[in-house]
Amino acid sequence: MWETLSAFLTHPVTATILLLVGIVGIAMELLFFSGGLLALGGILGFGLYFLGYYLAGFASFGDLAIFGIGIVLLILEMVIPSFGILSVLGAICLFGGVMLASSDPQQASISLGIAFFLAIVIVAISFKYLQHRGTWNRFILREQLTTDKGFTSNPNKMNYLGKQGEALTPLRPAGTAQIDGQRIDVVTDGSFISRGKPVEVVQVEGTRVVVREIIIKTEV
The missing domain is CATH 1.20.120 (Four Helix Bundle (Hemerythrin (Met), subunit A))
Structure with missing residues (x-):
């Protein structure tokens, strides 16, 4: 056998x-x-x-x-x-x-x-x-969403500008964050952000939400 x-x-x-x-x-x-x-x-x-x-x-x-x-x-x-x-x-x-x-x-x-x-x-x-189906597109950069391709920007995304939240997944550079109590797909400016780190929305372009890590300074 x-x-x-x-x-x-x-x-x-x-x-x-x-x-x-x-x-x-x-x-x-x-x-x-x-x-x-x-x-x-x-x-x-x-x-x-x-x-x-x-x-x-x-x-x-x-x-x-x-x-x-x-x-x-x-x-x-x-x-x-x-x-x-x-x-x-x-x-x-x-x-x-x-x-x-x-x-x-x-x-x-x-x-x-x-x-x-x-x-x-x-x-x-x-x-x-x-790459654009299900959870696959959560970890890759998306194509540019323009009106000539049949897409329209979501004005509600602008509400996230300046808001703070937390990275729910590692951002490499794309992933998921909780902003203003909502789970949304986000990207960074290319830097890596670990899961659980505080983030802030610094740019919104259509459905593309860009965040950066909030560096918490500790007093000595």
Whole structure:
């Protein structure tokens, strides 16, 4: 039974598919923040990949440790602004663990290359067609809403100008804040603002609400 499962999971086609699921899941979680669902799918894909080679006697605990470090670094990237440093280190650990766990590094590199290329295509298509739907557009900058495109500005947004509130999500630079008792989508001027920080609306353009962090000075 275990030999059959191992042979199936380590087959080049299966291994490539599992790597593809892993890469797409992790990448889309970092880009779109699905609350961990996409990351869970990605970890499952990588996990089955390692399971196959572990059952075959090739993957060691050291390989799993390197892979685990990569997962931890990617999780830290979602809560600690590192300007991509943790993401790069995490990706290196993930791919390094994948290569070390394989019985044939050359075949593993081919499978990884194919999976990486297909992942780029899938993520690009997803970003193009899903960025304006549901929670996806909460974390990306929106297109300019002009009247020639059929949009009209919402005068009620001007009521938020000068109002203060609190960031409900990390603003990187887009996210959600509570202003004047209402949850609204906001953006910063490019700076990162952590969740829970006090913010102030400094600019309103149509439906685009720009905020900045309120720096509270403490008396010495």
